Amino acid sequence: MGEFSFPYFYNYPPYFTLQPMKDTRDKQIQLWKELILKYCKHHKLFLIDLEEEFALFENTSIQRKLTFEAREQFLSALIADGRAEWLDKNHRKCLILWRRIEDWADSLLNFVRENGIELMTLEEIISGDETYGTELAGLDRGVLVRAVKILEQRGKAAMFKGSSTDDDGVKFSPN
Template sequence: MQKLGDFRVPNFFNYPPYFTLQPIRETREKQVQLWKELILDYCRSQKVFIIGLEEEFPLFSNPAIQRSLSHESREVFLSALVAEGRAEWIDKNHRKCLVLWLRIQDWADHVINFVKENELEDVL
């Protein structure tokens, strides 16, 4: 299995068609889902918070198979994360994206649970 630093990429990362947006709806939906999971897993494990569409990002190319994602593909995959609440566009031109490892509500739940577990309610 191929690695990017200490991150192991899934098998599909070495399959050239996954670097091209697929025309068949069912195939594209599966492709988008795989890329969303890959982006989130990578960002979480490497502590990456921001992805720029026009900047170098390790997942957006695979030199071993000489493939790179197009700008359109990058935007489709990141927009899918935004639609799910797993990312937010930082700028109005949609060139930089803040990746949320957890949805905002999930973060809020973690904070509330931490406060309750540590009996910090009504401390102030």
């Protein structure tokens, strides 16, 4: 994983102040949405908790960080775009979908087809030897479950319960 390259305006203090002017703020929100997605993709991050520090939201070199209100606005904008979801009622934990669930489902199906795999536990997909080095490694469990459900609807896979949650698995149809 290489160093993430921040855009040049990441070092401009106004980037970290929520702009009161609508046109300017719209542009600012747009730029933040892009940056959040890129950053999360680069670091394979799926969750942003508003109550915890998140490295992207603070630039220590210019001593600026986003206010709670600003972070909430940027995440809400992502949610409006369908690129994020609140995971709790209080709107504190946010799932970042830098890749759509459908795309994950396609990706998973391609992987098992190419490797001739018919049976895998969720755990194996997330951190097994087979997926090591592929884009599937490190996938969020919640996202994975939803991707599998999409495949189930298409009749391409079936989920089965193991003796423990670790043993929950997926059976893929051969065609």
